[in-house]
Amino acid sequence: MKTRDPSAWRCNVAAASASLGMAIGGIGFRVQLPNAAWQAALAPLYREFPLDRRPDWQVTISHDPDLALADQRWIAHDGPITRFCADGYTGWVDLEQRRALVRTASLDGGASAVERGVGYACMHTLLRERQSLMLHAAGILWRGQGLVVSGHSGAGKTTMARLALDCGEPVNDEVVIVDLSGPRPLLLSTPILGQSTPPELARRVRRVAPATALLLLAHAPDFALTPMEPSEAVMELLRTHIAAVERFSSAEIWMDMVERLIQSLPVYRLRFRPTPELWDFLADALGVPPRAAS
Amino acid sequence: MTNSSLERPVHAANVAARVYGSDAVVISPDQGMVRMFNPTATRIWQLADGSRSVEEIAVALTGEFDVDLAQARQSVLRLLSELSEKQLITWTGA
Numbered sequence: 001m002k003t004r005d006p007s008a009w010r011c012n013v014a015a016a017s018a019s020l021g022m023a024i025g026g027i028g029f030r031v032q033l034p035n036a037a038w039q040a041a042l043a044p045l046y047r048e049f050p051l052d053r054r055p056d057w058q059v060t061i062s063h064d065p066d067l068a069l070a071d072q073r074w075i076a077h078d079g080p081i082t083r084f085c086a087d088g089y090t091g092w093v094d095l096e097q098r099r100a101l102v103r104t105a106s107l108d109g110g111a112s113a114v115e116r117g118v119g120y121a122c123m124h125t126l127l128r129e130r131q132s133l134m135l136h137a138a139g140i141l142w143r144g145q146g147l148v149v150s151g152h153s154g155a156g157k158t159t160m161a162r163l164a165l166d167c168g169e170p171v172n173d174e175v176v177i178v179d180l181s182g183p184r185p186l187l188l189s190t191p192i193l194g195q196s197t198p199p200e201l202a203r204r205v206r207r208v209a210p211a212t213a214l215l216l217l218a219h220a221p222d223f224a225l226t227p228m229e230p231s232e233a234v235m236e237l238l239r240t241h242i243a244a245v246e247r248f249s250s251a252e253i254w255m256d257m258v259e260r261l262i263q264s265l266p267v268y269r270l271r272f273r274p275t276p277e278l279w280d281f282l283a284d285a286l287g288v289p290p291r292a293a294s
Numbered sequence: 295m296t297n298s299s300l301e302r303p304v305h306a307a308n309v310a311a312r313v314y315g316s317d318a319v320v321i322s323p324d325q326g327m328v329r330m331f332n333p334t335a336t337r338i339w340q341l342a343d344g345s346r347s348v349e350e351i352a353v354a355l356t357g358e359f360d361v362d363l364a365q366a367r368q369s370v371l372r373l374l375s376e377l378s379e380k381q382l383i384t385w386t387g388a
Contacts, residue, residue, distance in 0.1 A: 231317030231330055238319070238328050245328075251310035251321045259312055 021051025022118070024190050025132055025177040027125050029118050030055035033110075034063040042110050048206040049191050056125065059100045059117040062091075067105040077247060082120070087195060089113050093120050115192040119175060122190075123244055127253045131181040132188075133261060136240040137214075139176035139187050139207070142168030142279070143288050146187035146209040148178060148265070151217035152239050158194075159274045160217065161201050167279050171207045173197055178211055180260050187211040213266050213286065220271035223278065225285040233267045234258055301385040303351075303374050304344030309382050313340065320382060327380075334359065338373050344386050348374065 018033045020043040028051050033039050038061070067090070075084045080096035088109060091102035100121055104113040119134070126132040137150035138157040142164060149160050161170035171187075174194035179186040191204035216228060216236050228236075237258060238245065245251035272278050282288070305311065311320040318336040320329045331339055337358065341351045352366040359366070377383045 230314035231319055234314055234319045235330050245321050246323050248308050248310060248323045251323050255310055255312040259314065262314070
């Protein structure tokens, strides 16, 4: 005698298959998607970040074609739950239950919706459990250097990452992780892209390398690299990381982590103009050994 | 604000702060505000830990900075008044 409805079984199989897994900075995510079409479109984007552990978080992406959120932008905290609305997405993140939901109007915004939910969860979990900082920064691997390149919107992160295409490897122009759990800081790439990441930098590649410097950018007519006072560096980072300190408990941990960051990594103000001579200047200023003759 | 000689300033419970080098960075998540203090304000902030009165903080400053007690007292009162208005410190021990 059958005890279950076969059609219900097929439904369950279909529902279970519409998901993807990923791991970022050692945090595992199971992301439920609206249907198999979404999975087919999105899962390949994250193939370099496979879920190699039990998921720590469950993130649900909800498709709402009637969602109309133009120009709305807000965030609100209620205990462990954060609700948000920005750039056409809305949803919530529950830091205690480790669940998140992001609503988006179309599959076109699917990757961004995934990365919005995963990114916020990752930022807080990395702080609390991995002694790592998620930074609004570009990551550039160049001549043995792992450069963490931060600055406010428009400061030049994407410009510098684009300039690195010819002589190094930009691993991301928007979000990277600095792992501070070991004796030396590590730069970890993420698959999280920005709203304005240009196509040539829209690569979701997994890289891990020693972090060697934190550069805080400013456009200028000439090149200059100057060490920054720790407090100035922290204030500069806070300009773009205010979301990390909106909760008192997170603010405490964030400040501890940033203190560790600036103790273990040289921090510079880099004034630059967007020309390839940047790299010769940086090689001299940072004392990077010359390239081996090819 | 209060300035009873018996009262002692203490950091508000919902404020996160760290001293980097000689400057303090103070975050008030409830108000969504971030501030950086100069070295003198940072020292007063450090001394305002709930164990000292305004007078005791002023006396401590005269031993660390080139300032007389009257000037130190005035500076401490002015800064603590501002911090109290911004809800970054409270008063204890009245």
